[in-house]
Amino acid sequence: MSSQHIVLIGFAGTGKSTVGKQLASRLGCASTDVDAEIVKREGEEIASIFANRGESAFRAAETEALEAVLSSRETLVVATGGGAVLAPVNRELILRSGFVVALKADPERLIERVSQDPDRPLLQGNVRERTYKLLEERKHAYDFAHLTIDTTSLAVDEVVERIAQAIQR
Template sequence: MQNIVLVGFMGTGKSTVATLLAERLGWNKVDLDTSIEEAEGASIPQLFTEKGEPYFRQAETAALRRELEGRTGQIIATGGGAVLAEANRAIMLANGLVVALTANVETILSRVQNDPNRPLLQGNAQKSVPELLEKRKHAYDFAPAKIDTSDKSVEQIVEEVIRLLGAK
Protein backbone atom coordinates (compact mmCIF):
# COMPACT_ATOMS: atom_id res chain seq x y z
CA MET A 1 0.00 0.00 0.00
CA GLN A 2 1.21 3.49 -0.78
CA ASN A 3 -0.26 6.99 -0.94
CA ILE A 4 -1.99 8.79 -3.77
CA VAL A 5 -1.16 12.48 -4.16
CA LEU A 6 -3.54 14.54 -6.28
CA VAL A 7 -2.04 17.68 -7.78
CA GLY A 8 -3.42 20.17 -10.26
CA PHE A 9 -4.61 23.69 -10.76
CA MET A 10 -7.43 24.98 -8.55
CA GLY A 11 -10.82 23.73 -9.67
CA THR A 12 -9.58 20.54 -11.32
CA GLY A 13 -11.39 18.39 -8.73
CA LYS A 14 -8.66 17.35 -6.29
CA SER A 15 -10.74 17.59 -3.10
CA THR A 16 -13.88 16.08 -4.62
CA VAL A 17 -11.98 13.19 -6.21
CA ALA A 18 -9.97 12.60 -3.01
CA THR A 19 -13.16 12.24 -0.96
CA LEU A 20 -14.71 9.57 -3.20
CA LEU A 21 -11.38 7.83 -3.80
CA ALA A 22 -10.73 7.53 -0.06
CA GLU A 23 -14.23 6.12 0.40
CA ARG A 24 -13.77 3.57 -2.37
CA LEU A 25 -10.33 2.41 -1.21
CA GLY A 26 -11.01 2.67 2.52
CA TRP A 27 -8.01 5.00 2.87
CA ASN A 28 -7.67 8.27 4.78
CA LYS A 29 -8.36 11.50 2.93
CA VAL A 30 -6.11 14.42 3.79
CA ASP A 31 -6.89 17.87 2.45
CA LEU A 32 -3.53 19.62 2.63
CA ASP A 33 -5.09 23.08 3.00
CA THR A 34 -7.14 21.85 6.00
CA SER A 35 -4.01 20.32 7.51
CA ILE A 36 -2.23 23.68 7.14
CA GLU A 37 -5.17 25.60 8.64
CA GLU A 38 -5.29 23.25 11.65
CA ALA A 39 -1.52 23.47 12.24
CA GLU A 40 -1.44 27.26 11.82
CA GLY A 41 -4.72 28.09 13.57
CA ALA A 42 -5.73 30.33 10.66
CA SER A 43 -7.54 30.05 7.35
CA ILE A 44 -5.64 30.02 4.04
CA PRO A 45 -6.92 33.51 3.10
CA GLN A 46 -5.84 34.78 6.57
CA LEU A 47 -2.37 33.27 6.17
CA PHE A 48 -1.95 34.92 2.75
CA THR A 49 -3.16 38.28 4.07
CA GLU A 50 -1.43 38.32 7.45
CA LYS A 51 1.80 36.40 6.79
CA GLY A 52 2.17 36.40 3.01
CA GLU A 53 2.52 33.75 0.34
CA PRO A 54 6.16 32.81 1.18
CA TYR A 55 5.14 31.95 4.76
CA PHE A 56 2.17 29.95 3.49
CA ARG A 57 4.42 27.99 1.09
CA GLN A 58 6.73 27.06 4.00
CA ALA A 59 3.72 25.85 6.01
CA GLU A 60 2.64 23.84 2.96
CA THR A 61 6.01 22.03 2.77
CA ALA A 62 5.86 21.25 6.49
CA ALA A 63 2.32 19.87 6.09
CA LEU A 64 3.36 17.66 3.16
CA ARG A 65 6.19 16.17 5.22
CA ARG A 66 3.91 15.66 8.21
CA GLU A 67 1.14 14.02 6.18
CA LEU A 68 3.22 11.87 3.79
CA GLU A 69 6.55 10.82 5.22
CA GLY A 70 6.37 7.44 6.95
CA ARG A 71 2.66 7.00 6.21
CA THR A 72 0.68 4.90 3.75
CA GLY A 73 -2.94 4.49 2.71
CA GLN A 74 -3.59 8.19 2.33
CA ILE A 75 -5.20 10.23 -0.41
CA ILE A 76 -3.67 13.70 -0.33
CA ALA A 77 -5.50 16.56 -2.04
CA THR A 78 -2.93 19.32 -2.42
CA GLY A 79 -3.49 23.00 -3.00
CA GLY A 80 -2.98 24.15 -6.60
CA GLY A 81 0.39 25.77 -5.86
CA ALA A 82 1.88 22.95 -3.78
CA VAL A 83 3.90 21.81 -6.80
CA LEU A 84 5.75 25.11 -7.14
CA ALA A 85 8.52 24.16 -4.70
CA GLU A 86 11.04 21.53 -5.78
CA ALA A 87 11.12 20.18 -2.21
CA ASN A 88 7.37 19.55 -2.35
CA ARG A 89 7.60 17.70 -5.66
CA ALA A 90 10.36 15.50 -4.25
CA ILE A 91 8.33 14.70 -1.11
CA MET A 92 5.30 13.79 -3.23
CA LEU A 93 7.19 11.57 -5.65
CA ALA A 94 9.08 9.78 -2.87
CA ASN A 95 5.93 8.99 -0.91
CA GLY A 96 3.18 8.12 -3.35
CA LEU A 97 1.64 7.88 -6.77
CA VAL A 98 1.32 11.48 -8.00
CA VAL A 99 -1.66 12.10 -10.29
CA ALA A 100 -2.10 15.48 -11.97
CA LEU A 101 -5.71 16.48 -12.55
CA THR A 102 -6.21 18.95 -15.38
CA ALA A 103 -9.19 20.81 -16.84
CA ASN A 104 -9.84 23.41 -19.50
CA VAL A 105 -10.19 27.12 -18.63
CA GLU A 106 -13.98 27.15 -19.00
CA THR A 107 -14.39 24.21 -16.61
CA ILE A 108 -12.04 25.75 -14.04
CA LEU A 109 -13.81 29.12 -14.19
CA SER A 110 -17.23 27.52 -13.75
CA ARG A 111 -15.94 25.70 -10.66
CA VAL A 112 -13.98 28.47 -8.91
CA GLN A 113 -15.02 31.96 -9.96
CA ASN A 114 -17.39 32.56 -7.05
CA ASP A 115 -15.29 30.91 -4.33
CA PRO A 116 -14.19 33.45 -1.69
CA ASN A 117 -11.63 30.97 -0.27
CA ARG A 118 -9.30 31.33 -3.24
CA PRO A 119 -6.92 34.18 -2.38
CA LEU A 120 -5.13 34.14 -5.73
CA LEU A 121 -8.43 34.81 -7.56
CA GLN A 122 -9.67 37.80 -5.65
CA GLY A 123 -10.67 40.44 -8.14
CA ASN A 124 -11.12 39.16 -11.66
CA ALA A 125 -11.14 35.36 -12.02
CA GLN A 126 -11.83 35.68 -15.79
CA LYS A 127 -8.44 37.37 -16.09
CA SER A 128 -6.42 35.68 -13.37
CA VAL A 129 -7.29 32.01 -14.13
CA PRO A 130 -5.89 32.05 -17.70
CA GLU A 131 -2.83 34.04 -16.53
CA LEU A 132 -2.10 31.64 -13.68
CA LEU A 133 -2.72 28.62 -15.92
CA GLU A 134 -0.19 29.98 -18.39
CA LYS A 135 2.37 30.59 -15.63
CA ARG A 136 1.89 27.09 -14.26
CA LYS A 137 1.41 25.19 -17.52
CA HIS A 138 4.48 23.00 -16.89
CA ALA A 139 4.23 22.90 -13.08
CA TYR A 140 2.40 19.57 -13.09
CA ASP A 141 4.59 17.86 -15.71
CA PHE A 142 6.56 16.03 -12.99
CA ALA A 143 3.52 13.85 -12.18
CA PRO A 144 3.80 10.39 -13.75
CA ALA A 145 0.04 10.29 -14.41
CA LYS A 146 -2.40 12.89 -15.74
CA ILE A 147 -6.19 12.89 -16.01
CA ASP A 148 -8.24 15.58 -17.73
CA THR A 149 -11.33 16.10 -15.55
CA SER A 150 -13.12 18.57 -17.86
CA ASP A 151 -15.82 16.27 -19.22
CA LYS A 152 -15.74 13.43 -16.70
CA SER A 153 -17.82 12.58 -13.68
CA VAL A 154 -16.12 12.19 -10.31
CA GLU A 155 -16.83 8.44 -10.54
CA GLN A 156 -15.05 8.19 -13.90
CA ILE A 157 -12.01 10.03 -12.56
CA VAL A 158 -11.88 7.81 -9.46
CA GLU A 159 -12.02 4.70 -11.66
CA GLU A 160 -9.09 6.03 -13.71
CA VAL A 161 -7.02 6.67 -10.57
CA ILE A 162 -7.80 3.16 -9.27
CA ARG A 163 -6.68 1.69 -12.61
CA LEU A 164 -3.44 3.70 -12.41
CA LEU A 165 -2.84 2.42 -8.88
CA GLY A 166 -3.30 -1.17 -10.06
CA ALA A 167 -0.86 -0.61 -12.94
CA LYS A 168 1.87 0.69 -10.64
Protein backbone atom coordinates in the same frame (compact mmCIF):
# COMPACT_ATOMS: atom_id res chain seq x y z
CA MET B 1 9.27 7.91 3.99
CA SER B 2 6.65 5.45 2.80
CA SER B 3 5.83 5.02 -0.87
CA GLN B 4 2.18 4.18 -0.61
CA HIS B 5 0.24 7.42 -0.85
CA ILE B 6 -1.79 8.60 -3.82
CA VAL B 7 -1.10 12.30 -4.24
CA LEU B 8 -3.45 14.48 -6.28
CA ILE B 9 -1.95 17.61 -7.82
CA GLY B 10 -3.38 20.19 -10.19
CA PHE B 11 -4.74 23.69 -10.55
CA ALA B 12 -7.53 25.04 -8.34
CA GLY B 13 -10.90 23.69 -9.41
CA THR B 14 -9.67 20.49 -11.06
CA GLY B 15 -11.42 18.38 -8.42
CA LYS B 16 -8.57 17.27 -6.14
CA SER B 17 -10.49 17.47 -2.85
CA THR B 18 -13.70 15.93 -4.18
CA VAL B 19 -11.92 13.17 -6.09
CA GLY B 20 -9.62 12.56 -3.11
CA LYS B 21 -12.50 11.82 -0.73
CA GLN B 22 -14.24 9.47 -3.17
CA LEU B 23 -11.02 7.72 -4.18
CA ALA B 24 -10.12 7.09 -0.53
CA SER B 25 -13.58 5.66 0.06
CA ARG B 26 -13.20 3.41 -2.99
CA LEU B 27 -9.73 2.23 -1.88
CA GLY B 28 -10.69 1.82 1.78
CA CYS B 29 -8.13 4.27 3.11
CA ALA B 30 -8.17 7.75 4.61
CA SER B 31 -8.01 10.98 2.65
CA THR B 32 -6.49 14.26 3.66
CA ASP B 33 -6.43 17.72 2.19
CA VAL B 34 -3.17 19.63 2.62
CA ASP B 35 -4.99 23.00 2.70
CA ALA B 36 -7.22 21.74 5.54
CA GLU B 37 -4.11 20.49 7.34
CA ILE B 38 -2.53 23.96 7.02
CA VAL B 39 -5.64 25.59 8.53
CA LYS B 40 -5.60 23.07 11.39
CA ARG B 41 -1.87 23.51 12.08
CA GLU B 42 -1.81 27.30 11.72
CA GLY B 43 -5.16 27.98 13.40
CA GLU B 44 -5.95 30.41 10.61
CA GLU B 45 -7.85 30.29 7.31
CA ILE B 46 -5.74 30.27 4.14
CA ALA B 47 -7.08 33.60 2.87
CA SER B 48 -6.18 35.08 6.24
CA ILE B 49 -2.64 33.65 6.16
CA PHE B 50 -2.16 35.23 2.71
CA ALA B 51 -3.61 38.56 3.86
CA ASN B 52 -1.80 38.75 7.21
CA ARG B 53 1.51 37.00 6.57
CA GLY B 54 1.89 36.84 2.79
CA GLU B 55 2.30 34.08 0.25
CA SER B 56 5.82 33.11 1.36
CA ALA B 57 4.60 32.38 4.92
CA PHE B 58 1.76 30.33 3.46
CA ARG B 59 4.18 28.37 1.23
CA ALA B 60 6.41 27.59 4.23
CA ALA B 61 3.38 26.34 6.18
CA GLU B 62 2.35 24.32 3.12
CA THR B 63 5.71 22.52 2.96
CA GLU B 64 5.52 21.69 6.69
CA ALA B 65 1.96 20.37 6.35
CA LEU B 66 2.90 18.35 3.26
CA GLU B 67 5.87 16.78 5.07
CA ALA B 68 3.67 15.89 8.05
CA VAL B 69 0.91 14.38 5.92
CA LEU B 70 3.26 12.43 3.66
CA SER B 71 5.17 10.97 6.59
CA SER B 72 2.03 9.10 7.71
CA ARG B 73 2.51 5.34 7.96
CA GLU B 74 -1.04 4.65 6.81
CA THR B 75 -1.95 4.86 3.15
CA LEU B 76 -3.56 8.21 2.33
CA VAL B 77 -5.13 9.86 -0.65
CA VAL B 78 -3.65 13.35 -0.43
CA ALA B 79 -5.19 16.40 -2.14
CA THR B 80 -2.61 19.17 -2.43
CA GLY B 81 -3.18 22.86 -2.96
CA GLY B 82 -2.84 24.01 -6.57
CA GLY B 83 0.48 25.76 -5.96
CA ALA B 84 2.07 23.10 -3.76
CA VAL B 85 4.10 21.80 -6.72
CA LEU B 86 5.82 25.15 -7.31
CA ALA B 87 8.53 24.50 -4.71
CA PRO B 88 11.13 21.93 -5.80
CA VAL B 89 11.28 20.53 -2.24
CA ASN B 90 7.52 19.83 -2.40
CA ARG B 91 7.79 18.13 -5.80
CA GLU B 92 10.53 15.87 -4.40
CA LEU B 93 8.44 15.06 -1.32
CA ILE B 94 5.41 14.27 -3.45
CA LEU B 95 7.31 12.07 -5.91
CA ARG B 96 9.08 10.17 -3.13
CA SER B 97 5.89 9.39 -1.29
CA GLY B 98 3.73 7.65 -3.81
CA PHE B 99 1.69 7.60 -6.97
CA VAL B 100 1.14 11.12 -8.32
CA VAL B 101 -1.99 12.00 -10.28
CA ALA B 102 -2.35 15.38 -11.98
CA LEU B 103 -5.89 16.58 -12.56
CA LYS B 104 -6.43 19.22 -15.20
CA ALA B 105 -9.42 20.89 -16.83
CA ASP B 106 -10.36 23.41 -19.47
CA PRO B 107 -9.69 27.00 -18.24
CA GLU B 108 -13.32 28.06 -18.68
CA ARG B 109 -14.50 25.08 -16.61
CA LEU B 110 -11.96 25.96 -13.90
CA ILE B 111 -13.20 29.54 -13.83
CA GLU B 112 -16.78 28.30 -13.52
CA ARG B 113 -15.79 26.00 -10.62
CA VAL B 114 -13.70 28.49 -8.61
CA SER B 115 -15.35 31.85 -9.27
CA GLN B 116 -17.74 31.58 -6.32
CA ASP B 117 -15.10 30.48 -3.80
CA PRO B 118 -13.76 33.16 -1.41
CA ASP B 119 -11.20 30.66 -0.05
CA ARG B 120 -8.97 30.97 -3.12
CA PRO B 121 -6.79 34.02 -2.37
CA LEU B 122 -4.70 33.75 -5.54
CA LEU B 123 -7.81 33.97 -7.69
CA GLN B 124 -9.40 37.02 -6.09
CA GLY B 125 -10.18 40.01 -8.30
CA ASN B 126 -10.60 39.29 -11.99
CA VAL B 127 -10.93 35.50 -11.77
CA ARG B 128 -10.72 34.91 -15.53
CA GLU B 129 -7.57 37.03 -15.91
CA ARG B 130 -5.91 35.53 -12.80
CA THR B 131 -6.77 31.97 -13.86
CA TYR B 132 -5.30 32.34 -17.35
CA LYS B 133 -2.21 34.09 -15.95
CA LEU B 134 -1.58 31.40 -13.31
CA LEU B 135 -2.27 28.58 -15.79
CA GLU B 136 0.32 30.08 -18.12
CA GLU B 137 2.86 30.45 -15.26
CA ARG B 138 2.23 26.86 -14.13
CA LYS B 139 2.00 25.37 -17.63
CA HIS B 140 4.54 22.62 -16.90
CA ALA B 141 4.33 22.53 -13.10
CA TYR B 142 2.28 19.33 -13.01
CA ASP B 143 4.21 17.45 -15.72
CA PHE B 144 6.02 15.18 -13.24
CA ALA B 145 2.87 13.19 -12.39
CA HIS B 146 2.68 9.47 -13.11
CA LEU B 147 -0.84 9.92 -14.51
CA THR B 148 -2.70 12.97 -15.85
CA ILE B 149 -6.49 13.09 -16.17
CA ASP B 150 -8.53 15.85 -17.78
CA THR B 151 -11.60 16.29 -15.55
CA THR B 152 -13.34 18.85 -17.80
CA SER B 153 -16.13 16.56 -18.90
CA LEU B 154 -15.77 13.62 -16.51
CA ALA B 155 -17.96 12.84 -13.51
CA VAL B 156 -16.12 12.40 -10.20
CA ASP B 157 -16.73 8.63 -10.19
CA GLU B 158 -15.22 8.35 -13.69
CA VAL B 159 -12.05 10.11 -12.50
CA VAL B 160 -11.92 7.85 -9.42
CA GLU B 161 -12.33 4.76 -11.63
CA ARG B 162 -9.46 5.79 -13.92
CA ILE B 163 -7.12 6.37 -10.98
CA ALA B 164 -8.12 3.07 -9.31
CA GLN B 165 -7.46 1.18 -12.55
CA ALA B 166 -4.05 2.85 -12.97
CA ILE B 167 -3.05 1.96 -9.40
CA GLN B 168 -4.02 -1.69 -9.89
CA ARG B 169 -1.84 -2.04 -13.00
